Amino acid sequence: MSVSLRFSGSSHSFPKQNSLQRQWASPALLSFAAFRPWNSSCISLRRCCESRVFKVCCQGGNVDVVQRNEFEAISFGEAENQLTCVMKFGGSSVASAERMREVADLILSFPNERPVIVLSAMGKTTNKLLLAGEKAVSCGVTNVEALEELFFIKDLHYRTANELGVDRSIVDGHLEVLEQLLKGISMMKELTLRTKDYLVSFGECMSTRIFAAYLNKIGVKARQYDAFEIGFITTDDFTNADILEATFPAVAKRLNDDWFSDPAIPIVTGFLGKGWRSGAITTLGRGGSDLTATTIGKALGLREIQVWKDVDGVLTCDPNIYPQAEPVPYLTFDEAAELAYFGAQVLHPQSMRPAREGDIPVRVKNSYNPNAPGTLITRNRDMSKAVLTSIVLKRNVTMLDIVSTRMLGQFGFLAKVFSIFEDLGISVDVVATSEVSISLTLDPSKLWSRELIQQASELDHVVEELEKIAVVNLLQHRSIISLIGNVQRSSLILEKAFRVLRTSGVNVQMISQGASKVNISLIVNDNEAEQCVRALHSTFFESQLPELDQIDSAY
Ligand SMILES: Nc1ncnc2c1ncn2[C@@H]1O[C@H](COP(=O)(O)OP(=O)(O)O)[C@@H](O)[C@H]1O
Numbered sequence: 001m002s003v004s005l006r007f008s009g010s011s012h013s014f015p016k017q018n019s020l021q022r023q024w025a026s027p028a029l030l031s032f033a034a035f036r037p038w039n040s041s042c043i044s045l046r047r048c049c050e051s052r053v054f055k056v057c058c059q060g061g062n063v064d065v066v067q068r069n070e071f072e073a074i075s076f077g078e079a080e081n082q083l084t085c086v087m088k089f090g091g092s093s094v095a096s097a098e099r100m101r102e103v104a105d106l107i108l109s110f111p112n113e114r115p116v117i118v119l120s121a122m123g124k125t126t127n128k129l130l131l132a133g134e135k136a137v138s139c140g141v142t143n144v145e146a147l148e149e150l151f152f153i154k155d156l157h158y159r160t161a162n163e164l165g166v167d168r169s170i171v172d173g174h175l176e177v178l179e180q181l182l183k184g185i186s187m188m189k190e191l192t193l194r195t196k197d198y199l200v201s202f203g204e205c206m207s208t209r210i211f212a213a214y215l216n217k218i219g220v221k222a223r224q225y226d227a228f229e230i231g232f233i234t235t236d237d238f239t240n241a242d243i244l245e246a247t248f249p250a251v252a253k254r255l256n257d258d259w260f261s262d263p264a265i266p267i268v269t270g271f272l273g274k275g276w277r278s279g280a281i282t283t284l285g286r287g288g289s290d291l292t293a294t295t296i297g298k299a300l301g302l303r304e305i306q307v308w309k310d311v312d313g314v315l316t317c318d319p320n321i322y323p324q325a326e327p328v329p330y331l332t333f334d335e336a337a338e339l340a341y342f343g344a345q346v347l348h349p350q351s352m353r354p355a356r357e358g359d360i361p362v363r364v365k366n367s368y369n370p371n372a373p374g375t376l377i378t379r380n381r382d383m384s385k386a387v388l389t390s391i392v393l394k395r396n397v398t399m400l401d402i403v404s405t406r407m408l409g410q411f412g413f414l415a416k417v418f419s420i421f422e423d424l425g426i427s428v429d430v431v432a433t434s435e436v437s438i439s440l441t442l443d444p445s446k447l448w449s450r451e452l453i454q455q456a457s458e459l460d461h462v463v464e465e466l467e468k469i470a471v472v473n474l475l476q477h478r479s480i481i482s483l484i485g486n487v488q489r490s491s492l493i494l495e496k497a498f499r500v501l502r503t504s505g506v507n508v509q510m511i512s513q514g515a516s517k518v519n520i521s522l523i524v525n526d527n528e529a530e531q532c533v534r535a536l537h538s539t540f541f542e543s544q545l546p547e548l549d550q551i552d553s554a555y
């Protein structure tokens, strides 16, 4: 395989659509190490392909070609081009000093990219911060210093800074303020949603500072940004804020201006924003760094959004339920959005929206196994061979059966039912209706964001309101199994699914086909759900489906 590398000398830029950029997930992966377009003083390129390694060194802007016969390189100068992509690394990808080093190497192995990096908090830091906050409410001010979660967080961040050879003072200030904040919570004996968001923000603020300092230490110019300082404007819905439109131009201006005036890799905190009314730090809901990444991708019109996880892409089902789950190579934005909304933890439920609006491909990759092709999410894909793409499980769902007390043909019944949910601010997930009855499930994430006592009284209130117009049956501990796939083949999917469920002795309590036409939802009891997912997985993904042209002619 011969590769021609041309860096245009006069404009000092890389060709925009370099074929190498497109090939990066292919088996003949071209790997480059320690190539730093943002630091033009010393560059070394390594090409690993067909077992041969070529080396190119660059001093003062000119490429010195070591293997001229194979490597046609001309010259290289200052990188002036735009930022090209966003790379988001989740908590598992940056859980330790060793992982941060690997992530740095990974970033540098894509020399054609000028990436914006989005980081989550290290490992389980967010959970630890929340736990520390909850304990602080009742432990007494004098006991805050001894909280084991606080010790864990301090130790993790100081140790990481030390191991990376970064001055530990980079996180001193944050750790001191964190301790003060926990003492404040302890004095007030109260942890509001607003305070929760401020509390968890310390995770991302510290991980990005350590990582940016490390890149600078190894000679790669990087600049740390707190998202709430660069234009991430959100609603004031603490713990579950929505990004507002004003974010896009503001973030683009800030990152582009800085990049053009003084190029340095931007390292941005995921998950965080600033409430437009309160001016306080908000968070985008758990797993919200994915949304930060796609927002930046759309804001800057980047070529690609990469989301680096600890799995080989989006899988055919949750690997915690079924370890034999396999990567799904391609998804559409609609499929990925549905999958995320219906509970696949791998992507934040809102994260596909900016990518779809900006039509920017999203790649889900494994930072522990970068050579795995991962999942590519785009607007369209070839559906000719697609049947089922993925199975998603959402547990602990509340279902309501609502039957009108009036006669058949009662108009306005559905409108009345939904206006009750609107008034109470409760989202509905799955709906199935007839003329006089309606079955629906309530979005647990909206309920979970409230206190338990509040949840119970809210449900009572819903039932009380609905009972004015209907007979209501409240069914708890249900699960939604979502079959994401090609609904052009819904009859085949349903036939197979129901055969499996009948054989497993499971009674489906409600079924709904989503309007987006990529999702069929089945409601079953919580205690039967995992077994159903496993049985469905082995039928759809592990046994041979009949040839699709035969199926098509049969329907
Ligand atoms: N369908 C699925 N495909 C891939 N991973 C899934 C799926 N469903 C659940 N997961 C879980 O999601 C995890 C990755 O998401 P997350 O923890 O948010 O990643 P990160 O913190 O790296 O952003 C995986 O480790 C896996 O356990």
Ligand SMILES: N[C@@H](CC(=O)OP(=O)(O)O)C(=O)O
Pocket (backbone or CB within 6 Å): 089, 090, 091, 092, 120, 121, 126, 127, 203, 270, 271, 285, 286, 287, 288, 289, 290
């Ligand atoms: N740290 C936040 C935000 C986030 O996106 O994390 P992760 O990328 O590790 O899922 C959380 O735990 O929710």
